[in-house]
Amino acid sequence: MLSPQDATALWVTFRLALISTAILLVLCTPLAWWLAHTRSRGRVVVEALVMLPLVLPPTVLGFYLLLLLGPRGWVGGTLESLGFNHLAFTFTGLVIGSMIYSLPFVMQPLTNAFQTTGRRMLEVAATLRASPVDRFFSVVMPLARRGFLTAAVLSFAHTLGEFGVIIMIGGNIPGETQVASIAIYDHVEAMDYASAHRLALILVLLSFALLLVVYGLNRRFKVVGIGQ
Amino acid sequence: MLSPQDATALWVTFRLALISTAILLVLCTPLAWWLAHTRSRGRVVVEALVMLPLVLPPTVLGFYLLLLLGPRGWVGGTLESLGFNHLAFTFTGLVIGSMIYSLPFVMQPLTNAFQTTGRRMLEVAATLRASPVDRFFSVVMPLARRGFLTAAVLSFAHTLGEFGVIIMIGGNIPGETQVASIAIYDHVEAMDYASAHRLALILVLLSFALLLVVYGLNRRFKVVGIGQ
C-alpha cells in the first residue's frame, strides 16, 4: 500500500517531529519560566521575538536558515572551519529548522501555563522541603500539564505538516531529509494523485490515532482551576 | 521602496489576518468552552479533530479545501445551486481557508484558558446576579485573557506567514487575494534576493512593532494564578 520510499518518509517525519518537539520542550521550559515570572521590561521584546518565526513564510524562513546553516553561513561556516560539516541538508539541520519554526507554538502555551501556576503552590512545596528542581517536577509540571500537552501537540502536528522550511534546508533527500509532506508534494508534482491521496490519508489517520491516545490519556488527569 | 503591488499585498495580508483571527475567536469561544467543561467522551475526538488541519502540508490542505469550496465541492456546489458564486479565488474563500488552518492555534489556548478558569469564580459571579453571558464577559474573559491573547497572536502571525493554503484557494490575484508572503517567495524564486530581503524585513519589522504594542499593553493587566 505504501512504497518503501513513502514508508521511509513517514518514519523520518515522525522521528523528526518527535525529536524536535522533545528538544524544544526541554529548551523552552526555562525560557518560558523566565518569561512567565520576570518583571523585566525585556520580557515584551523577547515575547515578540519568539513569535517572529511565524510571520515569515516557511520557505522564506527556510531560505534564511539555509543561508545561516550552509557552508557560507555564520553557523555552517564556523563549523566547517572547525573541521565539522555544515548543517544544511542533514537531519540535524532539519531538526534545528523545525525547532525554530515551532518555537512560538511551544513558548506560548508554556508561558501561559507557568503564569497561571502562581506562586502559592511553590511556596507551599518549598516549606515541605522540595528543592527548586523538585518543585518544578512535582508541582509546576503537573499544574502546567495542559500547557505542556498543548505545546507538544502543536509542535508535533505542525512539524508533521510543515514543508516550506524543511524542503529548503533539508533538500528533499530520500531517507535522510525527505519527509511525508514532501513525499506528498512529490506525488502531486509527478501527477500521481492516487499516491498523494493515499499518503495524505495515512498521515491524517496516524496522526488522528496518536492524538486520540494522547487526549484520551490526558482525560485521566485532574483538571485544576483558579480559585477552586 | 515598496512596489505598489507589494504594498497592496501587504495590506491584503493584514486585512486577511485580522478578519480571520477575529471571526475565529468568536466562533471558537463557545466550542472551546464546551471542550473545556464537557465530560462527554466525544471531547477527545473533537480535540483530536481540531488538530488535524496542522498535520497536512498547507498546499495539500489547500487543495482539499479547493475541492470543497470550488463549484464541484460540497460547499461551493451548494452555493452555486442556490444562485451564489462558489468561494474559490475570493477573499471570502481565503478567510475560510485561513480560519481552518489557524483553527488549532485558537482552539488550544482557549480551551486551556477556560479549563484553568475553574468553576468557583463563576459561582461567585452568579450569586452576585451576573447572568451567564454577563459572567462570561466579566469573569471568564478577563481570567482567560492570556489565552485569548495567545490565540489571537498565533492565529494572526500564522496567517501573515503562511501561504500554502492561501495561494491554492486564493489564486494569488493581485489586490484581491495576493498576500505579502507570496511576494517575498516570488523574489527568492526569481533570484531577486535584494527585493526579498527588503520585503521580508518590512514584514518582520511591522509584525515586531505590532507584537511589541500588543505585549506591552498586556503587561498592564493583572496576572492571575491558581491558588494565589
Place this chain on the structure above:
Amino acid sequence: AELRVAVAANFLGTLQQLAALYEEETGDRVTLSAGSSGALYAQIVNGAPFDLFFSADAARPAALVEEGLADPASRFTYALGVPVLWSDSVMDMGDPRALLAGDSFRFLALADPRNAPYGVAAQQILTAFDLWDALDRDRRLVRGQTITQTYSQIASGAAELGFVALAQVKDADGRIAGSHWIPPAELYDPITQDVVMLARARNPDVARQFLDWIRSERATGIIEAAGYQVSQ
C-alpha cells in the same frame, strides 16, 4: 554508484520514468530530489550535495556556470516545454481568442509569470491576443506558484480553464482528457529547460554517463512522449 539529481518539479514525473529505466539498464542508483527551480538553485548555491541539476529554465544553470558551481561543458537543453490551454470539461476551443475574450468562464489559471517559465509563456500568449490587461483588471487571472498548482486549480474545477504544461495533461497513452488547445510557438518565447553537472559532483564520470544516456534516442523518445519537445 549513486547519482543525486535535483529536478525541477514539472519534470519530476518524466525523470522518474527515465531514472527507473536507467537503473534497470546500468544498476546505478538515481536519487531524485524535486523542488521548484528557484529553491533548488538556492540550495545548490548553499552547498546542497547534488550531482546534476535539471532546471525548468536556462537562466539558473547559466548562473551556476557563471559562479563556477557547475561544469560549463555539461550544460545542454534536455527539453523544450510546451504550454497548453486546457480545461477538464468540454469547451469549444476552436477559436481560442474568442473563448478567452468571452464570458464562458469566471477564472483563468496560469503559473505566476514572475517565477515560472510557463507563466511567462501564458502571459505572452494573452498579450498577443490583447486580453492580458482586461483579464488582469477584472481579477480573473489565478496565478499558481508552480505549474502543478495551476493544474490542480483547473482539475478541481475552481478555475474553468488555464495554461499548463502539455506534459501534465497527457496521460500514459498520449491522450488528453477534457478540451485543449496547443498555442503556436510564435506566440511565446521557447521554454528552454537546461541541465548542468555541478562542480562538486562526487562522481563526474557516472554523471556524464547519465547525461549521455538522457540524450539517447530511447530517452528522448520518452521525453517527447511525455509532452516535451526535444531540440536536436
Place this chain on the structure above:
Amino acid sequence: MTIAARFFVDRGAFVLDVDLLIPGRGVTALFGRSGSGKTTILRCLAGLERLPGTRLQVNGEVWQQDDYFRPVHQRPLGYVFQEASLFPHLRVRKNLLYGLTRVPETQRRVAFDETVTLLGLDGLLERFPDQLSGGQRQRVAIARALLTSPQLLLMDEPLASLDVTSKAEILPYLERLHDELAIPVVYVSHSPDEVARLADHLVLLSEGRVAAEGGLQETLARLDLPMAFSEDAGVVIQAVVAAHDDNYHLSRLDFPGGNIVVARRREPLGHRLRVRVHARDVSLALERARGTSIANLLPATVTGIADADTPAHVLVRLEAEGTPLLARITRRSLDQLGVARGKAMWAQIKAVALLAD
C-alpha cells in the same frame, strides 16, 4: 413567610438528607461538626447544586421543584463563601461594585460608603485581593455580598478569620442590617457565642441530617443536646431596658422572673434586648449571698437535672417565673447543696458574664 426546603445530595461517602423550615425573618444558625453538610446546604439554597429531589420554596415562591429551577443569578440572595473567593483580577473597589451595579438602582438598600467604613475597608479599595491579609479578604467578601441588598443572606463562617475586636465591630452592624432589611439570614458558624448572639433559630446538623431544630431559646435550653454543644450550653433571655445608672455606668434589664445588671446600654428605656447566659456562668446558692461582687441574684426553681459532657458536672435547669436558666455545677455541689427538682434556690449570675453589647 418561610423557607421550606428538602435537599437530598448523594456524594457517596456523604449523604445530605434534610427537610428544613427556616423562618422568613431573623437569623437561622447552622451548627455542626466539620463535614456535617453546612456548606452543602448553603449551596443548595443558592442553587449551586442542581440536583433531582430538591424542593425549595422561599416566601411562597418556588425556587426549585421537579422540573423548575430558578437560575442562581435570578435568586435575590447574598452569599459569603467559606473562602473569601474574591475576583483575583479586580481591585477591591471593583469586587465590591460587581454585585451592586447588577442590582437595579431602585432595589439598592445598602449604602456603599457606610458598608465600606463599617467593615474597615476604606484604605483598601485600590488593592488587588492578593495584597490583602486573610481577614481583610474576608471582610471584602462580606461587604460584596451585602451590597447586593439581598433578600436572603447566606453566610458561611463569615467571621472565622477575624480578630475579637473586628468581630465586635462587625457583629452589631450585621445585626442592625438584617433587622433593617427584614430578611432571613442563614448563618454557618463554629462559634457558639456568635450563634447565641445573632441567631433566632438553630439547626443542629450531624452527618448530613438534622439533629435538632427550633427557636434559639428552646434549643439552647434543651438538656438533650449533643455533647458537642453542652460545653457551651446556656440560655438566651429577652429582656427590657428598665433603668440606667450613669454613676456606675450600669443598666438594669428586667425580664419575667427578675432582673440583671449589665454595663451601661445606649438603648433608651423600654428597648428590648437579648442576653445570653452561659450555663457555666451560673452558680447556685441556698441563700442570698452578701458581700460579693456577684451582682445578679435570682430566685429560681429547679425544673430538671441532666448529665453534662463530663461525669464531674451536671446541667441544672431552673425557671425564674417563666424564664428558663441553665447552670453547670459539679456533681459534688449538687449533693452538698441537695439540689433536686422542685427545690427553690438562688441563681447567681456574674454581671460581666452576660452577653451584651
Place this chain on the structure above:
Amino acid sequence: MTIAARFFVDRGAFVLDVDLLIPGRGVTALFGRSGSGKTTILRCLAGLERLPGTRLQVNGEVWQQDDYFRPVHQRPLGYVFQEASLFPHLRVRKNLLYGLTRVPETQRRVAFDETVTLLGLDGLLERFPDQLSGGQRQRVAIARALLTSPQLLLMDEPLASLDVTSKAEILPYLERLHDELAIPVVYVSHSPDEVARLADHLVLLSEGRVAAEGGLQETLARLDLPMAFSEDAGVVIQAVVAAHDDNYHLSRLDFPGGNIVVARRREPLGHRLRVRVHARDVSLALERARGTSIANLLPATVTGIADADTPAHVLVRLEAEGTPLLARITRRSLDQLGVARGKAMWAQIKAVALLAD
C-alpha cells in the same frame, strides 16, 4: 536556644518593623488585629519574603543575614498557611506524603497513621482537595505540615474553620506533639482561649509593631494590655495534681496560695498542669461564702486596680501567695465592697470555668 529575628518589610501603606526574641521551645502566640502583620511575620520566618534588613537566627544558626539566605526548602520547618493551600492535583494521601517523603527516614518522628487518625482524615485519603469541606481541608494542611517532623512549626490560624469538638480533639494532640518534639511553635490565632491554652509566650502585634511581648502568665496578667485583649484577660496558673475524688469525678490541683477543684484528670498525682482563669470568671467576696455551688475559694490580697474596656467594669489584680489572679467586676461592686490595694478578700472561682482538659 532561641529564635532571634529582626524583620523590616515595607509595603507602602503597611510597614512591618519588629525585633523578636522567641523562646527555642514552647508555643509563642502571635496575637493582633486583622492586618497587623501576623502572616507577614510567619512568611519572614519561613524565608518566603527575601528582603534586605532581615536578620534571623534559629538556635544559634544563622538563617538569614546581610548576604546570607538559607533557602526555604533547607529550613526544617512546618508551615500551616492561613488558607489550606492543598495541592489541587494530588489526592489527600499524596498531599500528606509530599513533605514526609522529602524528609530523610532517620529524621521522621511523626507517625503517618497516628496523625491521620487523630486529625480525622481516615476516610478522606483518596479524595481530591476539591471534594473536601473547609474544615477537612484545614486538617489535611495541619497534618501535612506536621508530617515533615519540623524543628520549627509555623501555624497561621490552623483551627479557624474547625468546630468546637474538632478543636477539642486536635488541641491536645498538638500540645503533646510539640512537647514530644521539643520544638518551638509560632502560632497565630484570634481565639484567646486557644492562645491561653497553648501558648507559653505571647507577642501582641499592632500595626506592624510589637505592642507587648513576654511570658504568657506575665503578659496576660498585665493591666495595661490593649483594649482588644481586656475582654479576655485572665491568668494562667501552674498547678500540681494533688488529689483525686473518684466518687465525684473531681481532682484537686494545688498551687502556691491555694487549690482548685476541677473535673477528674487522668494525670497521676504530682503531674504539673496549666490552668487558665478568665478574669470574668473570678468574683470577689468579703467573707468565705457558704451554701453555694462555687467550689473554689481562695484568700488573696488586692495588688492593683485598672480600667477595663468599658467604664462599667474594672480589672482587679490579686495575689494569693505569689500566684497572680485577675478579677473583672463592676465599678459598683468595687465601691460596695470597698476594694482597695492591700485589702484581703476571697476570690471565688467557678470550678467549671477552669481551662482544663
